[in-house]
Amino acid sequence: MTDVAGRTAFITGGANGIGLGIARAFAGAGAKLALVDLDAEALDRAKAELSALTEVETAVLDVRDREAYARVADAVEAKLGPVSLLFNNAGVAGAAPAHQLTYELWDWGIGINLQGVINGVQTFLPRMAKRGQGGQIVNTASGAGLVEAGSGVLYHTAKFAVVGMTEALRKELAPLGIGATVLCPGPVATDIMARTHRLQPRRDEHLAGAAREAATERLDRTTKWLAQGVPPDAVGRMVLEAVIENRLYIHTDRAVYALIEARTRALLEAMPADGRVS
Numbered sequence: 538m539t540d541v542a543g544r545t546a547f548i549t550g551g552a553n554g555i556g557l558g559i560a561r562a563f564a565g566a567g568a569k570l571a572l573v574d575l576d577a578e579a580l581d582r583a584k585a586e587l588s589a590l591t592e593v594e595t596a597v598l599d600v601r602d603r604e605a606y607a608r609v610a611d612a613v614e615a616k617l618g619p620v621s622l623l624f625n626n627a628g629v630a631g632a633a634p635a636h637q638l639t640y641e642l643w644d645w646g647i648g649i650n651l652q653g654v655i656n657g658v659q660t661f662l663p664r665m666a667k668r669g670q671g672g673q674i675v676n677t678a679s680g681a682g683l684v685e686a687g688s689g690v691l692y693h694t695a696k697f698a699v700v701g702m703t704e705a706l707r708k709e710l711a712p713l714g715i716g717a718t719v720l721c722p723g724p725v726a727t728d729i730m731a732r733t734h735r736l737q738p739r740r741d742e743h744l745a746g747a748a749r750e751a752a753t754e755r756l757d758r759t760t761k762w763l764a765q766g767v768p769p770d771a772v773g774r775m776v777l778e779a780v781i782e783n784r785l786y787i788h789t790d791r792a793v794y795a796l797i798e799a800r801t802r803a804l805l806e807a808m809p810a811d812g813r814v815s
Contacts, residue, residue, distance in 0.1 A: 542567030545617045550627030552579035554727030558773030564590040571613040573598035600627045600653030621672030625657040630733040631689030641738045650695035671714035673780045676703045680723045680793035716783040723792035724766030
């Protein structure tokens, strides 16, 4: 896609962090914006800022709610025109160590990080394909969607699925003139840990003593690590460039390079030497 000016971009998690960075980059390039988020106050701030650059519509949306998703999509397209740039960006961080997970946490984490992506694709892809005007779907995964990097089994499960989904979409959608891109960021300086902590189903009350202290320490350590990461606006510019060039992968840094290299080597070494199954 050589030009995004005049197109409508729908960005989930668009009022904070990476989503807001993407919104700023695409507003600067002339795209119209539909921003959805659970944070109504942040949506108001984003609209006030970005309306000086382009047309902006906002809505509070839980990406797990398919019926609400469809209603918001209809309202946005009625005001801004057809959505041809879709950013399935809304996400939350890891929830708990594997042995402390619950069905409630699984449903919550998978519901946002994976089902939210599926809902975005299922809501907009048929419309995009029917119109025949091309477009781009960008799904936010993580470096943790490419390798095990200590981010927790729930988070890794969802993000690996988003990567595989995007790779498969790219092949199927190419004949339709619709590109597919997966964003695999390393540390980015956002407040995702604090927002996740506020939103996730509570488990702290079931922890005591050392377990509670360990959970607090993990939260603090990860928050500090992210604070040293790439600024969200820089990520937004990377995403804009990747969409214009229709690239499959976006990496924000080389944090998982060695892990990807080791995983690839292990996969290849595990294959039969002669390529046949006896």
